[in-house]
Amino acid sequence: MPATRAAAPAIKVLPEPAELPAPLPEPGVDELRLETVLGALSDPLRLMIVRKLLLESEDFDHSCGWFGFDRPKSSLTHHFKALREAGVTRQRQYGLERRSHVRIDDLNARFPGLLDLVAAWTPQA
Helix, strand or coil: CCCCCCCCCCCCCCCCCCCCCCECCCCCHHHCCHHHHHHHHCCHHHHHHHHHHHHHCCCCCEEHHHHCCCCCHHHHHHHHHHHHHHCCEEEEEECCEEEEEECHHHHHHHCCCHHHHHHHCCCCC
16 A cells, blocks of 8 residues: 655745835845755754744744744844845844745745645654
C-alpha cells in the first residue's frame, strides 16, 4: 500500500491594509535567487519565524515581540534582517518598531511550492 502524504497546513493570506509605510530595502521579485532564499531558511529559527508568519498570523504584519522567542533583541534583529535581505519577508518601519510579513505572492511566483514545504515542516522539540 503506498504511503499517503498529509496535506500541508493552510497558509494564511491576510489583506494588505491601506496606507502602509514604505517597505525597507529588499530585492525585487526578479532578483530573488533560490540559493539565497534557501540559505536564509536553512537556519531553524528563521524557518520557524517564516512558518509562524504563514500559519499563525493574526494581523497583516508582526513585530519581533509577537513571536515570543526568548532571544536577545540583537539576535532577533539579525535573523529578521537576513530574511528581508534574502527576499523572504518584507519589513516596514512603524515609528521605532519594525514589522514583518512573508512575501507570499512573490515567492510563489518565483518558487512554486516552496512555502507549502515551509508550512508542512515540523520543528523538532
